[in-house]
Amino acid sequence: MNQSDTKSQFKEKLCKPATPGGDTQWAFVVLPKSASAKLPRRGRTTVKGSVNGHSFQATLEPDGQLSHWLRLNEELLETAGLNTGDIVSIEIMAVEAEPEPEIPADLHEALQAAPEARAVWDNTTTIARLDWIHWITSARQSKTRIKRIINACDMLASGKSRVCCFDPSGYYSKAFSAPKPAD
Incomplete structure (x- = not known):
């Protein structure tokens, strides 16, 4: 494209x-x-x-x-x-190339504590990292976010470079929506 x-x-x-x-x-x-x-x-x-x-x-x-x-x-x-x-x-x-996403502090800390996961993270594409972050930050509850960070580190450490079972558009899961207007 x-x-x-x-x-x-x-x-x-x-x-x-x-x-x-x-x-x-x-x-x-x-x-x-x-x-x-x-x-x-x-x-x-x-x-x-x-x-x-x-x-x-x-x-x-x-x-x-x-x-x-x-x-x-x-x-x-x-x-x-x-x-x-x-x-x-x-x-x-x-944009020509997706900019590198900012890693949330809690995910960064978890990746630092899991060298195998960090190595796979560093070798994934920017889009894949963006999807991992989006999956983690889209959690509505803090316990879900913590669980997703643990799961992300486990999946990455096992060599999985893409998050599974995550619809980044929100269409199939209805996980995302535009804000409701005030008017």
Whole structure:
């Protein structure tokens, strides 16, 4: 797939999340299915683009409906002078190479304590590491997250480079969805 094949332009309403969580303000848009379909994967995907002419790079999240949603952080909202409810012009394109994901502290600690698992982790692809992290961080309860970290280290130590039984799009498991809008 050529990078230019992933390019899309569209207009969408900027939504305020019903439960924003945290201290910072942010907003989101759900991508049209036609734009999402051009991207290389239904799971987390990093794009570069612009909103009303202001550049950004962000990782799109799956919406569980074979599309994605985009979180616009407070800095971009302020820089671009955007408010929730605005209809914004967005242009996106998949990045050439997925950036290396940040390893959560608890997973990093577990990998450091399991050299066999760490060796397989280091030899997997960036996309595989992104899926492992997504699987672990998508746990809704802390005990599930802990169990997934233990299982990940066991699977990696046994030579398994891809997480099994995980639908990164959330479509089949309904594990993911876009935030609910406040309006």
